[in-house]
Amino acid sequence: xxxxxxxxxxxxxxxxxxxYWKKVQAEEKLRADLWVLQREEKALFDFLNQFGxxxxxxxxxxxxxxxxxxxxxxxxxxxxxxxxxxxKGGRTLRARVVSGLFPPFHEVTSDRLxxxxxxxAEMVKRxxxxxxxxxxxxxxxxxxxxxxxxxxKDERIxxxxxxxxxxxxxxxVPLNVRDENxxxxxxxxxxxxxxxxxxDESLITAVARQASVTLDxxxxxxxxxxxxxxxxxxxxxxxxxALLLPRRTPSYPNIRLAGAYRPALxxxxxYYDFIPIDDRYxxxxxxxxxxxxxxxxxxxxxxxxxxxxEARLSLSPREVLQRVNTVxxxxxxxxxxxxxxxxxxxxxxGRFRFCRAGHEPVICCPGDGxxxxxxxxxxxxxxxxxxxxFGITEEQEIDLxxxxxxxxxxxxxxxxxNARSEEYGEMRFHRQVQQHASGSPEELLEAILGDVGKFVxxxxxxxxxTIVVINWTGEAKSQQAxxxxxxxxxxxx
Amino acid sequence: xxxxxxxxxxxxxxxxxxxADVIGCLDSHTVxxxxxxxxxxxxxxxxxxxxxLESLSYISSAGISALMGLTHRLRKSEGExxxxxxxxxxxxxxxxxxxxxxxxxxxxxxxxxxxPRS
Numbered sequence: 001x002x003x004x005x006x007x008x009x010x011x012x013x014x015x016x017x018x019x020y021w022k023k024v025q026a027e028e029k030l031r032a033d034l035w036v037l038q039r040e041e042k043a044l045f046d047f048l049n050q051f052g053x054x055x056x057x058x059x060x061x062x063x064x065x066x067x068x069x070x071x072x073x074x075x076x077x078x079x080x081x082x083x084x085x086x087x088k089g090g091r092t093l094r095a096r097v098v099s100g101l102f103p104p105f106h107e108v109t110s111d112r113l114x115x116x117x118x119x120x121a122e123m124v125k126r127x128x129x130x131x132x133x134x135x136x137x138x139x140x141x142x143x144x145x146x147x148x149x150x151x152x153k154d155e156r157i158x159x160x161x162x163x164x165x166x167x168x169x170x171x172x173v174p175l176n177v178r179d180e181n182x183x184x185x186x187x188x189x190x191x192x193x194x195x196x197x198x199x200d201e202s203l204i205t206a207v208a209r210q211a212s213v214t215l216d217x218x219x220x221x222x223x224x225x226x227x228x229x230x231x232x233x234x235x236x237x238x239x240x241x242a243l244l245l246p247r248r249t250p251s252y253p254n255i256r257l258a259g260a261y262r263p264a265l266x267x268x269x270x271y272y273d274f275i276p277i278d279d280r281y282x283x284x285x286x287x288x289x290x291x292x293x294x295x296x297x298x299x300x301x302x303x304x305x306x307x308x309x310e311a312r313l314s315l316s317p318r319e320v321l322q323r324v325n326t327v328x329x330x331x332x333x334x335x336x337x338x339x340x341x342x343x344x345x346x347x348x349x350g351r352f353r354f355c356r357a358g359h360e361p362v363i364c365c366p367g368d369g370x371x372x373x374x375x376x377x378x379x380x381x382x383x384x385x386x387x388x389x390f391g392i393t394e395e396q397e398i399d400l401x402x403x404x405x406x407x408x409x410x411x412x413x414x415x416x417x418n419a420r421s422e423e424y425g426e427m428r429f430h431r432q433v434q435q436h437a438s439g440s441p442e443e444l445l446e447a448i449l450g451d452v453g454k455f456v457x458x459x460x461x462x463x464x465x466t467i468v469v470i471n472w473t474g475e476a477k478s479q480q481a482x483x484x485x486x487x488x489x490x491x492x493x
Numbered sequence: 494x495x496x497x498x499x500x501x502x503x504x505x506x507x508x509x510x511x512x513a514d515v516i517g518c519l520d521s522h523t524v525x526x527x528x529x530x531x532x533x534x535x536x537x538x539x540x541x542x543x544x545x546l547e548s549l550s551y552i553s554s555a556g557i558s559a560l561m562g563l564t565h566r567l568r569k570s571e572g573e574x575x576x577x578x579x580x581x582x583x584x585x586x587x588x589x590x591x592x593x594x595x596x597x598x599x600x601x602x603x604x605x606x607x608x609p610r611s
Contacts, residue, residue: 380591384595
């Protein structure tokens with residue numbers, strides 16, 4: 001009896017002991033879970049606190065990204081971390097921040113380069129990862145975290161044959177905001193405790209979520225500032241360019257002149273000028289710089305100054321342009337060029353001698369329904385070739401006493417586009433000139449610009465439009481019949 | 494919205510030669526991406542670049558400026574830019590600018606490297 005009681009006591013005690021042991025175990029697990037949660041909460045709090053303090057103003061995402069990486073690395077005790085951000089086009093990823101000995105995720109052929117830590121980071125930063133390519137590219141596509149506790153068994157993880165760069169475990173978390181992926185945060189080789197686990201994933205995912213929102217805000221703020229800066233630059237360029245235009249249009253007994261300049265929304269580099277050389281001769285120029293905004297306007301200002309200085313020293317437009325070319329060649333980059341038509345008008349006889357430095361042709365129309373003559377002498381744009389090659393540029397003369405009207409213009413007119421991306425074109429331009437050549441230069445300008453406006457309608461003007469009309473009002477000389485081609489346009493080169 | 498595309502092809506047996514088709518329209522907007530892509534073609538070790546312009550429908554002065562920049566860069570290292578079969582419209586733009594004497598314009602790939610620069 002007594003031993004039965006003893007046995008029962010042992011069973012009760014053992015059962016009690018077992019239950020107590022289970023309870024302790026459960027408590028331990030709870031404590032561990034709580035610790036993980038508390039750690040996560042504290043880490044997040046610390047992170048947000050630091051992040052908020054540092055990111056209240058500023059438009060550079062660099063410090064924010066540094067902070068995300070260093071925080072994620074410390075919180076998880078990862079050996080290395082890398083933040084891969086999508087490039088502007090969104091199709092490729094590049095490491096913006098690399099910390100620790102981060103392994104290259106592309107095949108590596110030489111380990112010589114990797115003898116020093118800094119070379120590894122440089123190499124990783126140079127890598128361009130296609131979105132969808134490899135583990136990092138995949139996370140950017142799926143938008144879901146990837147946890148690899150044992151990388152040795154995972155074929156997706158590269159195995160560089162370089163000591164110290166093997167991946168043991170890995171955690172890659174996407175940086176998503178709304179439905180957009182901004183990049184991927186990658187952590188490798190956890191130093192303390194078990195390999196990366198769900199607790200790390202949950203913590204880093206929470207951090208990544210907050211970081212993405214901030215990065216997105218900084219980006220939006222920066223874009224807004226960039227837009228404002230561009231608008232200011234545009235305004236400055238407009239003001240500046242307006243200063244380059246002639247303040248008054250000269251008048252002569254037998255000559256009437258008119259010029260118009262219509263800037264595009266994104267300012268181009270057009271300009272025109274009337275340069276009185278003396279009482280009889282007038283320099284007339286129309287130019288276009290292959291460069292927009294302030295740089296284009298500055299180049300044009302330099303060219304204008306050179307032209308104004310040189311024009312007074314010679315009545316030969318070829319000589320003048322040759323000197324201007326030398327200035328432009330010295331002052332501009334190899335790729336920047338300026339096209340220009342410059343001519344000298346004898347206001348007494350109506351003879352207009354001109355050169356075409358790669359510019360649009362000069363067109364003439366005697367009016368009265370007669371055809372257009374297009375003058376296209378040999379010529380090469382300013383700023384590209386040395387004097388000797390530029391020498392192919394030819395001089396040509398137009399006798400306005402017989403041609404009546406000459407028009408100098410920039411390509412912005414014939415290349416003006418409508419909403420269907422159709423060009424205004426030379427034909428329509430010539431037709432307008434033919435129809436209105438008998439009117440005053442101002443009427444002709446108005447008719448052309450009005451017709452371009454009607455054609456383009458509500459589409460933004462993408463390039464500047466410049467036109468100069470020279471009209472002979474003196475006695476008309478008998479006119480030679482021009483050779484016209486099948487389109488009704490005769491070309492003289 | 495007009496756009497452009499640059500399709501790069503490897504050239505067999507010529508390590509320093511790259512060929513690319515320029516498709517669409519090169520204006521002041523698309524030229525930014527075009528210049529960046531051209532730069533990465535050069536950075537990949539190209540000394541001779543052949544740009545097929547058959548499908549280039551429009552080129553603005555900004556686009557021509559990019560081609561001019563590349564021509565100068567390649568020539569500095571004894572390289573060359575070849576412009577293959579530009580359309581009549583694009584050729585006309587080159588002619589107006591007087592650039593047919595500067596650019597190496599070819600009708601056949603076989604002419605690459607054979608014609609002297611004028």
